[in-house]
Amino acid sequence: MRSDTGKLSLILLMAPFALWIVLLIALPQFGIGYVSLREKVGPGEYELGFANYTAFLGEPIYWNTLLRTAWMSILVTFLALVVGFPVAYYIAKIARKRARAGLFLLCLIPLWVSDLVRAFGWIVLLRETGIVSSSLQWMGVISGPVELLYNDITVIIGLVYTVVLFMIVPLVSTLDGMDDAMLEAGYNLGGSRFTVFRRIIVPYAMPGLVAGCIITFMLTAGSYLTPILLGGKNSSWFTEQIYNQFITRYNWEAGATFGVLLLAFTSLVVWVGLRLTGQSLATTVAKE
Amino acid sequence: MYDLRCESVIKRFGNFTAVNGVSFGVPAGSFFSILGPSGCGKTTLMRMIAGFEHPDAGDILLKENSVLNLAPNKRNVKMVFQHLALFPMMNVGENIAYGLRCRGDAKAGIGEKVRAVLDRVGLPGVEDKQISQLSGGQKQRIAIARCMVLEPDVLLLDEPLGALDLKLREHMKIELKQLQHQFETTFLYITHDQSEALVMSDNVAVMNAGRFEQIGPPRELYDNPVSGFVAGFVGDTNRWEGRIDRLVDGTARVALNGGGSVLAKTGANSLREASAVEVFVRPEAVAIGRGNDGATLSGRVDSLLFNGANSRILVRTETGKLVEVADTSGATGFNEGDPIDIHWHADRALCFARDAA
Numbered sequence: 088m089r090s091d092t093g094k095l096s097l098i099l100l101m102a103p104f105a106l107w108i109v110l111l112i113a114l115p116q117f118g119i120g121y122v123s124l125r126e127k128v129g130p131g132e133y134e135l136g137f138a139n140y141t142a143f144l145g146e147p148i149y150w151n152t153l154l155r156t157a158w159m160s161i162l163v164t165f166l167a168l169v170v171g172f173p174v175a176y177y178i179a180k181i182a183r184k185r186a187r188a189g190l191f192l193l194c195l196i197p198l199w200v201s202d203l204v205r206a207f208g209w210i211v212l213l214r215e216t217g218i219v220s221s222s223l224q225w226m227g228v229i230s231g232p233v234e235l236l237y238n239d240i241t242v243i244i245g246l247v248y249t250v251v252l253f254m255i256v257p258l259v260s261t262l263d264g265m266d267d268a269m270l271e272a273g274y275n276l277g278g279s280r281f282t283v284f285r286r287i288i289v290p291y292a293m294p295g296l297v298a299g300c301i302i303t304f305m306l307t308a309g310s311y312l313t314p315i316l317l318g319g320k321n322s323s324w325f326t327e328q329i330y331n332q333f334i335t336r337y338n339w340e341a342g343a344t345f346g347v348l349l350l351a352f353t354s355l356v357v358w359v360g361l362r363l364t365g366q367s368l369a370t371t372v373a374k375e
Numbered sequence: 376m377y378d379l380r381c382e383s384v385i386k387r388f389g390n391f392t393a394v395n396g397v398s399f400g401v402p403a404g405s406f407f408s409i410l411g412p413s414g415c416g417k418t419t420l421m422r423m424i425a426g427f428e429h430p431d432a433g434d435i436l437l438k439e440n441s442v443l444n445l446a447p448n449k450r451n452v453k454m455v456f457q458h459l460a461l462f463p464m465m466n467v468g469e470n471i472a473y474g475l476r477c478r479g480d481a482k483a484g485i486g487e488k489v490r491a492v493l494d495r496v497g498l499p500g501v502e503d504k505q506i507s508q509l510s511g512g513q514k515q516r517i518a519i520a521r522c523m524v525l526e527p528d529v530l531l532l533d534e535p536l537g538a539l540d541l542k543l544r545e546h547m548k549i550e551l552k553q554l555q556h557q558f559e560t561t562f563l564y565i566t567h568d569q570s571e572a573l574v575m576s577d578n579v580a581v582m583n584a585g586r587f588e589q590i591g592p593p594r595e596l597y598d599n600p601v602s603g604f605v606a607g608f609v610g611d612t613n614r615w616e617g618r619i620d621r622l623v624d625g626t627a628r629v630a631l632n633g634g635g636s637v638l639a640k641t642g643a644n645s646l647r648e649a650s651a652v653e654v655f656v657r658p659e660a661v662a663i664g665r666g667n668d669g670a671t672l673s674g675r676v677d678s679l680l681f682n683g684a685n686s687r688i689l690v691r692t693e694t695g696k697l698v699e700v701a702d703t704s705g706a707t708g709f710n711e712g713d714p715i716d717i718h719w720h721a722d723r724a725l726c727f728a729r730d731a732a
C-alpha cells in the first residue's frame with residue numbers, strides 16, 4: 088500500500104511537468120516532423136515522403152547557409168569562451184566575496200533589456216550616421232562616414248555579446264566550488280601557472296565549460312534577431328531561411344524540414360564536440 | 376645543520392599581526408611540531424614557508440639559503456594541506472605523477488617512482504583508483520606520497536589529521552611518525568592538539584597569538600614550561616588563581632582566590648610578593664594522603680572518572696575547588712562522597728604571573 092501511495096504522489100507531482108514537456112515541446116516537434124514529411128503532389132493533396140529533404144540537398148544555397156551558420160556559431164562559442172572564462176574566473180576566484188554578487192548582477196543587466204532593443208542599440212552605435220562613425224570622423228581618424236553594420240564581424244561581435252552571459256553563469260558556478268587549496272597544491276608540487284591552468288583549472292571547470300559551450304552554441308545557431316538586424320541581407324543565417332519559407336513563401340513543408348534539419352545538425356555538432364573532447368553529457372552537464 | 380630556519384618572521388594583515396617575530400630552526404631529519412590554539416597564526420607561518428604569503432620582515436632559509444625571492448613552485452618544500460587538496464579529476468597514479476611531470480622527469484621513470492612510493496606508504500597497486508574510492512586514512516597517505524615522491528627538503532603538514540575520526544587519528548599519529556622515520560625527511564607539523572604534538576615530535580614549539588612561547592622537546596615542555604600558557608596548554612593540569620603571600624628561595628606560598636593556600640615553585644620569572652599568579656599542578660603530581668610539607672588539602676571525592684590508565688578522581692576541597700587527581704591503579708577503593716586528603720611536593724607545582732587579561 089505504501090509504495091502505491093508513493094507512486095501515486097510521484098505521478099501527481101510529475102504530471103504538470105510531463106504535460107508541459109508533452110504539450111509544449113514534444114507535440115510541436117512531432118508536428119513539425121510530420122509536416123516536414125508531407126510532399127505536395129497537387130493543390131491540397133499531400134503524400135508522405137522525403138521529397139522536402141532531397142529538395143534541401145539539391146539546393147547548395149540551403150545547405151551552405153546551414154554549414155555557414157554552424158561554423159559561425161562554433162566561432163561565436165569559442166570567442167564567448169575566450170571572453171567569458173577570464174570574467175568567470177575573476178568573479179569566482181579573484182573578486183572579494185562581497186563584490187561577487189554585484190559583479191554577477193552586472194553580467195545579468197543586458198538580460199533585462201530585450202534582444203530587439205539590444206540589437207537596435209548596436210545599430211545606433213554602428214550605422215553610417217551612428218555614434219562610432221561620427222566620433223571617428225570628429226577625431227579625424229577617418230574622412231568620410233563608414234558603415235560598420237552588415238558584415239560578418241559585426242554579426243559575430245553582436246552574437247558574442249548576446250550569448251557570453253550563458254557561458255559565464257555555468258563557469259562561475261563550477262569554478263566557485265573549486266577549493267583554493269587545490270590551486271596552491273598545484274603550485275606547491277612544482278606546477279607553473281600554465282600547468283596549473285591546463286591540468287587543474289580547466290579539467291575542474293570542464294562540466295561548466297561544456298555546459299556553457301552547448302548552451303551558447305545552441306542559442307547562437309537558433310538566434311534570429313541579432314544576425315538579421317546586424318547582418319542585414321548578407322547575414323545568410325539559417326533561421327532566416329526558415330522564416331522565409333514559413334512566412335514569405337508560405338511553404339510550411341520546407342520550413343518544417345529546415346527546422347528539423349537545424350535541430351538535427353546542431354545536435355550532431357554538439358555530439359561530435361563531446362566525443363572530440365572525450366566528455367559525455369552524464370559526466371558534465373548532468374553532474375552534481 | 377638546519378633544513379629550515381626562520382629568523383624574526385613577521386606577517387601583518389592590515390593592523391593585525393598574525394605572526395609576530397618568530398624564529399626557529401628545524402634540524403635535518405627531525406620531526407618538528409608547532410602547537411597552538413586555532414587562530415594563533417600557524418597556517419600563516421606555514422604558508423609563508425611554502426611561499427603563498429610574503430613575510431613583512433624576517434628571513435626564511437631552506438638548507439641555509441634564503442627562499443624569500445623564490446616562487447612557491449620553485450621551493451623544495453612540499454605541503455600536505457588541511458583538507459589534503461588531492462585532485463579529484465585525476466586518479467591516484469596521476470595525482471602522484473603530477474609533481475614528477477611538472478619537474479620534467481622522463482616518462483619512463485615516472486611509473487616506476489609512483490609504484491615505489493605507493494609501496495612505501497603501504498598502498499601498493501592503487502594507481503588506477505579514483506580519489507573518491509579511497510578511505511580517509513588512504514587519502515592521507517596518498518597526499519603524503521604525492522609530496523614525498525618529489526624528495527622535498529622539508530614536508531609541511533597543516534593539521535592533516537583534523538578531518539579524521541578519533542580512532543583513525545590515534546592510528547595515523549603512530550603511522551606518520553613511522554613514515555617520517557622511513558623517509559628520513561624533515562617534517563614540520565602543525566596542530567592544535569597537544570597529544571599529537573607530544574607523541575610524534577622531536578621538538579615542539581608552542582605558539583600563542585603570533586609568538587613562540589617556548590621551543591623544546593616534548594618532555595621539557597611538559598616538565599618545565601616557561602609560561603602559564605605553556606603549562607596550561609601542554610598536558611592536563613589543575614589551574615587556580617591566587618596571590619603570592621610569601622616568597623622564599625623560589626618557593627612561594629600562594630593564597631588562592633576563594634580561600635586556602637598552597638606551596639608552589641615560581642617559574643623562571645620576576646615574581647614578587649603580592650603578585651597575582653596562576654598555580655599549575657599536574658594530576659599525576661597529586662598524591663593521596665597527608666604530606667609533610669604544607670601543601671595538603673582536605674576534601675571529599677566529588678566523582679570518579681574511569682578511563683583505564685588515565686582514570687581521575689575529582690576531589691572537591693573544603694574551600695570548594697575541584698582538583699583532578701590521577702588514579703593510576705583505578706582501584707583506590709574510594710566512593711563518591713568519601714573524605715580524602717591530597718598533597719603534593721612543592722617542586723611539582725608551578726606558579727606564573729597571571730596575564731593582564
Ligand SMILES: Nc1ncnc2c1ncn2[C@@H]1O[C@H](COP(=O)(O)OP(=O)(O)O)[C@@H](O)[C@H]1O
Pocket residue numbers: 388393411412413414415416417418419420
Ligand atoms: N589573508 C588573510 N587576511 C586577513 N587575515 C588573515 C588572513 N589569513 C589569516 N588571517 C588571520 O590571521 C590569524 C591567524 O590565522 P591562521 O594562521 O589561519 O591561524 P591558525 O592556522 O593557527 O588557526 C587569524 O586571526 C586569521 O583571521
Ligand SMILES: [Mg+2]
Pocket residue numbers: 414417418534
Ligand atoms: Mg590553520
